[in-house]
Amino acid sequence: xxxxxxxxxxxxxxxxxxxxPLAIPTINLLMQEGMLGGVIVPGQPDPFSQQLENWLRHxxxxxxxxxxxxxxxxxxxxxxxxxDLGVGFNFPHPLSEQTAGKLTLGVFQIHAAPLPRYLxxxxxxxxxxxxxxxxxxTLLKVDATGNSGDIVMQQPLAIDLLDTLQSLxxxxxxxMPVIVGQFINLLREHQGAPELTPLSGDGSQAPFPQQADLxxxxxxxxxxxxxxxxxxxxxxxxxxxxxxxxxxxxxxxVTPVEHPTYGVKPxxxxxxxxxxxxxxxxxxxxxxxxxxxxxxxVFDGLRFMERFQINAGMEFGVVSGRY
Amino acid sequence: MNKPNxxxxxxxxxxxxxxxxxxxxxxxxxxxxxxxRRRLSQSLPMMPVAEPEPASQPxxxxxxxxxxxxxxxxSQPLNRAVLDQKLELLFxxxxxxxxxxxxxxxxxxxxxxxxxxxxxxPDHCVTTQxxxxxxxxxxxxxxxxxxxxxxxxxxxxxxxxPACGPFAPLLLPLIAYYRERGLYDENDLxxxxxxxxxxxxxxxxxxxxxxxxxxxxxxxVCQDACNYQPSMPIDIVVxxxxxxxxxxxxxxxxxxxxASVMQPDGLxxxxxxxxxxxxxTGQREFxxxxxxxxxxxxxxNMQKAIVSGRIELGDILQITPDSLRDLPxxxxxxxxxxxxCGEVVIPSLENRQGEQLLxxxxxxxxxxxxxIGEYDSGITHPLADLQVCINFEPRDTKPGDLLVKxxxxxxxYYRLNGLPGFLATLADRSVxxx
Numbered sequence: 001x002x003x004x005x006x007x008x009x010x011x012x013x014x015x016x017x018x019x020x021p022l023a024i025p026t027i028n029l030l031m032q033e034g035m036l037g038g039v040i041v042p043g044q045p046d047p048f049s050q051q052l053e054n055w056l057r058h059x060x061x062x063x064x065x066x067x068x069x070x071x072x073x074x075x076x077x078x079x080x081x082x083x084d085l086g087v088g089f090n091f092p093h094p095l096s097e098q099t100a101g102k103l104t105l106g107v108f109q110i111h112a113a114p115l116p117r118y119l120x121x122x123x124x125x126x127x128x129x130x131x132x133x134x135x136x137x138t139l140l141k142v143d144a145t146g147n148s149g150d151i152v153m154q155q156p157l158a159i160d161l162l163d164t165l166q167s168l169x170x171x172x173x174x175x176m177p178v179i180v181g182q183f184i185n186l187l188r189e190h191q192g193a194p195e196l197t198p199l200s201g202d203g204s205q206a207p208f209p210q211q212a213d214l215x216x217x218x219x220x221x222x223x224x225x226x227x228x229x230x231x232x233x234x235x236x237x238x239x240x241x242x243x244x245x246x247x248x249x250x251x252x253x254v255t256p257v258e259h260p261t262y263g264v265k266p267x268x269x270x271x272x273x274x275x276x277x278x279x280x281x282x283x284x285x286x287x288x289x290x291x292x293x294x295x296x297x298v299f300d301g302l303r304f305m306e307r308f309q310i311n312a313g314m315e316f317g318v319v320s321g322r323y
Numbered sequence: 324m325n326k327p328n329x330x331x332x333x334x335x336x337x338x339x340x341x342x343x344x345x346x347x348x349x350x351x352x353x354x355x356x357x358x359x360r361r362r363l364s365q366s367l368p369m370m371p372v373a374e375p376e377p378a379s380q381p382x383x384x385x386x387x388x389x390x391x392x393x394x395x396x397x398s399q400p401l402n403r404a405v406l407d408q409k410l411e412l413l414f415x416x417x418x419x420x421x422x423x424x425x426x427x428x429x430x431x432x433x434x435x436x437x438x439x440x441x442x443x444x445p446d447h448c449v450t451t452q453x454x455x456x457x458x459x460x461x462x463x464x465x466x467x468x469x470x471x472x473x474x475x476x477x478x479x480x481x482x483x484x485p486a487c488g489p490f491a492p493l494l495l496p497l498i499a500y501y502r503e504r505g506l507y508d509e510n511d512l513x514x515x516x517x518x519x520x521x522x523x524x525x526x527x528x529x530x531x532x533x534x535x536x537x538x539x540x541x542x543x544v545c546q547d548a549c550n551y552q553p554s555m556p557i558d559i560v561v562x563x564x565x566x567x568x569x570x571x572x573x574x575x576x577x578x579x580x581x582a583s584v585m586q587p588d589g590l591x592x593x594x595x596x597x598x599x600x601x602x603x604t605g606q607r608e609f610x611x612x613x614x615x616x617x618x619x620x621x622x623x624n625m626q627k628a629i630v631s632g633r634i635e636l637g638d639i640l641q642i643t644p645d646s647l648r649d650l651p652x653x654x655x656x657x658x659x660x661x662x663x664c665g666e667v668v669i670p671s672l673e674n675r676q677g678e679q680l681l682x683x684x685x686x687x688x689x690x691x692x693x694x695i696g697e698y699d700s701g702i703t704h705p706l707a708d709l710q711v712c713i714n715f716e717p718r719d720t721k722p723g724d725l726l727v728k729x730x731x732x733x734x735x736y737y738r739l740n741g742l743p744g745f746l747a748t749l750a751d752r753s754v755x756x757x
Contacts, residue, residue, distance in 0.1 A: 260438075261658075262436055262437070262438050262658045263656065263659040270435060270741070273434060274433070306432065311444075312442075
């Protein structure tokens, strides 16, 4: 283990705890700087962590799976890697005290959210869905139990009106190495003890959205809310879901428009035709359905309506059991 | 075999047309063909000829129009199969014209909600021509109306046909027939056709040209019929713009408007539309009634046992020119007006099995002699109001569901907005449960 007497001159080795491909640009940076000790991935993989694991394997980078039944097996690995600092990206499991104790400079988590708001595995989904115009890359020190600690750094990042979940994740992933680099410099400047700011304010959760979360609720959602819902699910969750009869249809892109609806129920198709497109009434106006998909492929609004013989006057419904 | 004397047009034939400039070439061709046929029949022996299959007979538009209208106007009892066949042939000719008319595909497919109701795409409207009982009733009524009004006017009879669609099927075939038979001419009748769809207007222009009835047309107007102001007095209105249950399209709004701008002694076709509320189970009404029936859906083929098993709740609305001028209404906002309609009581259903559906049933009295009964046309199929739940709670409640029980009184309103239709509400629970 390195002497931290003058951190500015000492080499640092970092272990990355990651469960999401968002961590890849940061892992690349650390590798290029010669600072990567290894990567810890969840023992029970999901599609995201599996993607990360495949990349690590392909690039022959050192990694181990975090076995929840044998958590203390990680500590010897950290010792072998000679790592001083742990940085986590969406890592779902707390570390044991023994494990955390091997990291002399501590464990830090990066979270793409203005903590304590949007704490959970899908912060960006919920921020887009809620119409936020800005997120924050928040780096905080966590304790051994994995509970959120205090904030070390926080950097704003604009959420564009045209951002989808995918495009925003890509931008966040590109920004994370920058903040990690800045953090390491800050750590060195403050000899491993940077100034911390306590978390404050009301918290909120950002869980993994369930299917019921993806349905458009015509009775309560405004045009902009539906547009945000589609963006947030684009493309990982198939956008959002419309229901025509009992048939679910994925809606990937929506645009709020000015269009008269003449008092019809929200969810009613008001117009099908060029150049306006497919216009549907909402509770506060109207939206244009730009891109839809089904098992038969991805279509623009007009082609979808023609292909599946959907006509003006038809209504998109609500999911049963929601009332 | 003697060679026929074909190709020589006799002076006798030509002398019947005094002024070449006034020659109607269609009439010339018809008369000359008749002369030629007479000549041929005199010079040729009769040869047995197998009667061709109807589908292979190469009828042109004029022949199809004449045959179709003659069938519809015939005083003989209705032969549905023959009528269907003739209207199918007519539709084929018109549809060919429509497809060849070089109408912008976007204009053909456009469909939307207007302030007064759904406007279907021209592509969707063309098949009305084949709805035989509906078309027959309107054509016969129009023929009688024209005959009646023509005796009362010293000027051309003006007929307005709003929301006519790309073929104007409830009138134009009759006009083309009049021209073919020389029964009326441009000095007797003037027609105004109105439709919101540019694609429909383009189709009408092509069809009118092909039917050679341009002289009868006063104007073709592309606008919302509810905004139309006539430039000459309207004597007859032909209008049909509804889907089953008197829903979705703007018939009532247009009818109200034209009732207010037409001549007080003019004729409205249809004369009366009656809407009433009925209860029955969906299984019996829509499945059992028709599952053994090999013939077409129509009122005459309704099963007596099923009909007598219905529960008649009562009339909820009658549309006549007079009632249109005095409908009690209430404005909810700039887009929604409610017309107050009838009330009915839900009776005891103790001895009834199965969930009873509220059905809106339609009968159209086109004139004194023509009626479009239930199931005669798609527009008179009963419409089930699935949001009214009678004596049960739905498994999955949705917004707008109305839970009612025996003894409750239902008050109906007709909603005038972008998608018109009946709205059932719960009136005061002031009726004793029977």
